[in-house]
Amino acid sequence: MSSVIESHHDDHHHGPAKGLMRWLLTTNHKDIGTLYLWFSFAMFLIGGAMAMVIRAELFQPGMQIVEPEFYNQMLTLHGLIMVFGAVMPAFVGLANWLVPMMVGAPDMALPRLNNLSFWLLPFAFGILLSSLFMEGGAPNFGWTFYAPLSTTYAPPSVTFFIFSVHIMGASSIMGSINVIVTIMNMRAPGMDLMKMPLFVWSWLITAYLLIAVMPVLAGAVTMMLMDIHFGTSFFNAAGGGDPVLFQHIFWFFGHPEVYIMILPAFGIVSHIIETFSRKQLFGYSSMVWAMLSIAILSFVVWAHHMFTVGMPLAAELFFMWATMLIAVPTGVKVFNWVATMFKGSITYETPMLFAISFVVLFTIGGFSGLMLSIVPADFQYHDTYFVVAHFHYVLVPGSIFSIMAAVYYWIPKWTGNMYDERMGRLHFWLSFVGVNVTFFPQHWIGLAGMPRRYPDYALQFADWNMVSTAGAFLFGASQILFLFIVLKTVMGGKKATPQVWEGARGLEWSVESPAPYHTFSTPPKVN
Amino acid sequence: MEYQKYYVPESSKFPIFAAFSLFIVIIGASSTINSLDNPESNASLILYTGLACFLATLFFWFRQVVKENNAGLESAQLSQSFVYGMAWFIFSEVMFFAAFFGALFYVRSFAVPWLGGEGEKGLANMLWQDFEATWPLINTPDGGKAFVIAAKSMSFPGWENISHWLPLYNTIVLLSSSVTVHFAHLGLKKGNKKTFNIWLGITVLLALIFVGLQAAEYYEAYEHFGLTLNSGIYGSTFFMLTGFHGFHVMLGGLMLAVMLIRSVFYGHFNEHKHFGFEAASWYWHFVDVVWVMLFLFVYIL
Numbered sequence: 001m002s003s004v005i006e007s008h009h010d011d012h013h014h015g016p017a018k019g020l021m022r023w024l025l026t027t028n029h030k031d032i033g034t035l036y037l038w039f040s041f042a043m044f045l046i047g048g049a050m051a052m053v054i055r056a057e058l059f060q061p062g063m064q065i066v067e068p069e070f071y072n073q074m075l076t077l078h079g080l081i082m083v084f085g086a087v088m089p090a091f092v093g094l095a096n097w098l099v100p101m102m103v104g105a106p107d108m109a110l111p112r113l114n115n116l117s118f119w120l121l122p123f124a125f126g127i128l129l130s131s132l133f134m135e136g137g138a139p140n141f142g143w144t145f146y147a148p149l150s151t152t153y154a155p156p157s158v159t160f161f162i163f164s165v166h167i168m169g170a171s172s173i174m175g176s177i178n179v180i181v182t183i184m185n186m187r188a189p190g191m192d193l194m195k196m197p198l199f200v201w202s203w204l205i206t207a208y209l210l211i212a213v214m215p216v217l218a219g220a221v222t223m224m225l226m227d228i229h230f231g232t233s234f235f236n237a238a239g240g241g242d243p244v245l246f247q248h249i250f251w252f253f254g255h256p257e258v259y260i261m262i263l264p265a266f267g268i269v270s271h272i273i274e275t276f277s278r279k280q281l282f283g284y285s286s287m288v289w290a291m292l293s294i295a296i297l298s299f300v301v302w303a304h305h306m307f308t309v310g311m312p313l314a315a316e317l318f319f320m321w322a323t324m325l326i327a328v329p330t331g332v333k334v335f336n337w338v339a340t341m342f343k344g345s346i347t348y349e350t351p352m353l354f355a356i357s358f359v360v361l362f363t364i365g366g367f368s369g370l371m372l373s374i375v376p377a378d379f380q381y382h383d384t385y386f387v388v389a390h391f392h393y394v395l396v397p398g399s400i401f402s403i404m405a406a407v408y409y410w411i412p413k414w415t416g417n418m419y420d421e422r423m424g425r426l427h428f429w430l431s432f433v434g435v436n437v438t439f440f441p442q443h444w445i446g447l448a449g450m451p452r453r454y455p456d457y458a459l460q461f462a463d464w465n466m467v468s469t470a471g472a473f474l475f476g477a478s479q480i481l482f483l484f485i486v487l488k489t490v491m492g493g494k495k496a497t498p499q500v501w502e503g504a505r506g507l508e509w510s511v512e513s514p515a516p517y518h519t520f521s522t523p524p525k526v527n
Numbered sequence: 528m529e530y531q532k533y534y535v536p537e538s539s540k541f542p543i544f545a546a547f548s549l550f551i552v553i554i555g556a557s558s559t560i561n562s563l564d565n566p567e568s569n570a571s572l573i574l575y576t577g578l579a580c581f582l583a584t585l586f587f588w589f590r591q592v593v594k595e596n597n598a599g600l601e602s603a604q605l606s607q608s609f610v611y612g613m614a615w616f617i618f619s620e621v622m623f624f625a626a627f628f629g630a631l632f633y634v635r636s637f638a639v640p641w642l643g644g645e646g647e648k649g650l651a652n653m654l655w656q657d658f659e660a661t662w663p664l665i666n667t668p669d670g671g672k673a674f675v676i677a678a679k680s681m682s683f684p685g686w687e688n689i690s691h692w693l694p695l696y697n698t699i700v701l702l703s704s705s706v707t708v709h710f711a712h713l714g715l716k717k718g719n720k721k722t723f724n725i726w727l728g729i730t731v732l733l734a735l736i737f738v739g740l741q742a743a744e745y746y747e748a749y750e751h752f753g754l755t756l757n758s759g760i761y762g763s764t765f766f767m768l769t770g771f772h773g774f775h776v777m778l779g780g781l782m783l784a785v786m787l788i789r790s791v792f793y794g795h796f797n798e799h800k801h802f803g804f805e806a807a808s809w810y811w812h813f814v815d816v817v818w819v820m821l822f823l824f825v826y827i828l
Binding site for chain 1: 615651
């Protein structure tokens with residue numbers, strides 16, 4: 001009992017512990033947010049390096065630098081690492097830093113669980129990456145790990161892959177429970193649901209999606225494990241199962257998953273556009289309802305990933321219409337962002353540049369998604385580079401640009417220092433050009449029929465592949481600049497004011513910069 | 528109303544221990560499973576070490592939370608966090624079972640009929656043209672080449688044999704245990720610890736009986752009916768659904784047993800503060816509902 005009392009009597013008013021132990025044992029939402037963000041950045045660079053291997057191989061037709069087997073491993077790990085290691089942890093890191101400050105809470109609701117959610121990730125990804133050195137190599141079946149590629153024909157490391165996915169899922173579920181409980185239970189008095197900042201709303205909905213679908217992914221990999229090692233026949237038609245069943249279960253997880261990777265971006269972009277337009281956000285409540293509708297619809301569209309697999313016609317039609325329906329709430333959001341900027345006093349600081357290009361380029365990705373949702377057209381597009389271009393447009397200038405925008409926007413609050421504006425803009429323009437040069441030509445080579453996931457291709461695709469590779473290396477190199485800018489800001493720079501940005505509103509801007517180690521030990525008043 | 532400070536521990540060793548021991552667990556589990564056909568492998572030692580570390584960490588972690596609670600560090604708001612946390616955890620478990628029920632419904636409504644030649648995708652029948660779709664699926668489409676065909680299924684055996692049908696007894700046992708745990712709850716709310724302890728003890732006993740009957744059923748399936756994981760999709764869904772349910776019964780039973788020990792030997796819980804017990808009882812009711820679904824969709828229909 002005494003240890004309990006001891007650890008309690010001196011709490012809350014001193015700073016962080018020193019050294020490595022601070023990071024291993026921390027229960028502080030800001031520390032854990034920082035850990036998540038750095039972890040995600042490390043994964044972004046590793047997954048990015050794999051993308052460079054892929055693009056280097058595709059620079060010219062014919063086999064150049066890697067074996068096809070290794071190419072498949074790079075392709076698989078690039079997808080898995082970017083989805084589960086880079087984008088998702090970055091958003092969880094932002095939620096950790098921002099949600100408690102935005103709702104006026106002293107910390108996350110379950111601080112120790114928060115630490116566990118983070119520290120599971122380095123272990124899970126350590127195991128996943130170590131599979132590169134195992135007999136038979138790393139997983140090579142694509143990030144969607146369709147059966148029977150991932151069951152009958154999988155390398156032995158698939159077992160390690162399955163368990164590391166379990167651990168990633170556990171981490172996500174615990175993290176999401178924490179976010180939901182924090183939002184539902186820790187809001188300062190007066191912070192009604194419909195007064196919450198949109199980033200908080202976006203995370204409330206995201207966390208719900210995560211808790212709903214991560215267990216389904218766990219079920220899918222469990223069935224794989226049983227099929228591979230214990231003789232069950234979930235995905236084997238010879239025993240009465242069905243390989244298509246795997247795709248149904250995977251995409252029941254996978255489609256909400258893609259909204260998990262974009263809803264927090266919607267929240268971030270809403271804040272940034274509002275601030276730099278120096279206007280109140282247009283249509284707050286319609287933004288909330290749009291996110292809710294997207295989340296609900298995301299559960300009934302999964303089979304649009306499977307139009308060519310051989311489904312009954314009624315299913316194809318249902319999933320086509322349901323998918324198109326999602327364009328409606330998404331359109332509401334895009335129009336609201338544009339209406340917010342309309343007649344605003346706009347300035348173009350780096351976060352705003354990223355946010356505006358998010359709106360434009362994400363919309364392009366949305367439109368190509370709409371094209372893909374049309375069943376007869378999808379028969380042509382399916383598994384071509386058009387699909388690759390589509391989902392990279394929503395993920396790179398979509399999710400990743402929003403994360404970069406968020407870093408530039410809130411880093412003065414985190415570190416107390418302003419970043420170098422000129423270098424920030426340079427980073428933006430290099431990334432913007434790089435991302436478009438990389439992915440826009442992929443629309444064309446996809447429509448012309450270049451299939452995805454092969455290390456080689458027919459000669460007529462050579463020119464645009466060369467352009468695409470050049471763009472990819474430009475984009476990759478400009479992220480080293482991003483790392484440099486962030487490090488420079490952490491080390492020092494012009495001191496930031498508490499409000500940081502002229503038009504910024506919200507509780508997080510009411511505390512000093514850098515934000516004190518403990519904020520809102522007693523709840524603030526919200527008007 | 529005066530604001531009560533929300534307790535945030537300054538730092539904690541438990542999470543990093545838990546994360547590290549789970550790391551050992553998954554290395555051990557993967558290596559064990561990958562070397563199942565190698566009798567000389569010692570990989571299971573890694574697995575057991577990891578599990579032991581993980582369980583020990585959980586024990587000390589929960590003990591710490593109980594101590595903090597008894598030391599009065601828990602505000603009403605913190606207790607509310609536990610309530611929400613448990614509710615959402617149970618929701619995640621519901622979705623885990625949903626994946627397996629979804630697989631069951633899919634194979635029963637689509638995959639198996641298609642393999643038998645019925646429905647819009649009935650051309651799947653050209654793979655194994657002799658196959659006739661039935662449920663429970665005893666004869667596998669490949670005629671038992673890759674799979675072992677069972678003698679019979681675990682489904683409803685008809686009214687004349689109902690007295691030998693174990694799942695019926697399991698249903699009675701588990702449904703009554705939901706009632707007894709509710710009686711325990713009612714007793715506790717009235718402040719009657721003796722009623723609480725007795726009814727909770729009976730519940731734990733019923734949990735044990737259930738697990739015993741389930742083990743007997745598995746023994747019967749494996750030894751007498753030849754129904755195994757390797758018996759095609761019926762065996763796969765049957766054992767995975769009932770197996771995960773059985774595992775959750777053990778987990779829920781363990782939770783209730785811990786609550787019983789805390790109440791009997793340490794005098795924890797009173798009519799105002801007993802969320803630890805309530806959380807366990809919620810979990811128990813959840814496990815019970817899953818069983819009702821299983822009884823309906825796996826055994827009867």
